[in-house]
Amino acid sequence: MNIQQLRDALRLYLVMGSPNCGGADPYAVLEAAIAGGITMFQFREKGAGALEGPAKRELGARLRRLCAQHKVPFIVNDEEGLALELEADGIHIGQEDAPAAAVRQRLKNMIVGISAHDPEEAQAALAEGADYLGVGPQYATRTKLDAREVRGPAMIERIRQGGIRLPLVGIGGIDATNAAPVIQAGADGIAVVSAIAAASSPREAAEKLWRIINR
Numbered sequence: 001m002n003i004q005q006l007r008d009a010l011r012l013y014l015v016m017g018s019p020n021c022g023g024a025d026p027y028a029v030l031e032a033a034i035a036g037g038i039t040m041f042q043f044r045e046k047g048a049g050a051l052e053g054p055a056k057r058e059l060g061a062r063l064r065r066l067c068a069q070h071k072v073p074f075i076v077n078d079e080e081g082l083a084l085e086l087e088a089d090g091i092h093i094g095q096e097d098a099p100a101a102a103v104r105q106r107l108k109n110m111i112v113g114i115s116a117h118d119p120e121e122a123q124a125a126l127a128e129g130a131d132y133l134g135v136g137p138q139y140a141t142r143t144k145l146d147a148r149e150v151r152g153p154a155m156i157e158r159i160r161q162g163g164i165r166l167p168l169v170g171i172g173g174i175d176a177t178n179a180a181p182v183i184q185a186g187a188d189g190i191a192v193v194s195a196i197a198a199a200s201s202p203r204e205a206a207e208k209l210w211r212i213i214n215r
Helices: 003-009 026-036 053-069 080-085 100-106 119-127 153-161 179-184 202-213
Strands: 012-016 040-043 074-077 090-093 111-116 132-135 168-171 189-192
Touching: 012 026, 012 168, 012 202, 026 040, 026 053, 026 202, 040 053, 053 074, 053 080, 080 090, 090 100, 100 111, 111 119, 119 132, 119 153, 132 153, 153 168, 153 179, 179 189, 179 202, 189 202
Parallel strands: 012 040, 012 189, 040 074, 074 090, 090 111, 111 132, 132 168, 168 189
Antiparallel strands: none
8 A cells, every 4th residue: 555545545544343332233333434434444442341352353353354345444453463363454553552663573564553642752653664643632532541631633733844744643532523623734534433433323424524524
């Protein structure tokens, strides 16, 4: 995947696991979200009630097949072993996870996304071989209980002004009411959890976000 294809893939990025679906079937939620226009998917099975062991791998494999069917890049959150087992297209690692440079070295053929909260972390991620950055939290979020302080779209501007041209998504508390400023600040796309996964119609929610970010 070249850099422009990656920018396009990051346009509307759904991050989700079963705890984010409000009791709905994650497969059905993802299917609806794909129909609504999501361009990338990250399997993040974390939080209260998250599946573990074989059940987690089985769900991951089902979602992986669905993404492959629709040519939607499939990313695994944090877990190298799971990413390899599911033959994921990539992995996303946070600042508190495994050293990014070592992951990049081991997963030569995968997309590697790294979370960054400020220009220093963005520069470090670039040096460690990141393919894209996830910058946030843009707004207050309930999905990630250990989230850092809110950065806002201004942080994306600062990272861009610092010369970082890497593909970049804003993440954290983004929904239809506040997505536009994230794109205007210089993000290639938005990454959302609840705005689609917890919506009464994930398809309509995705369609609405797609219209907003492509205005």
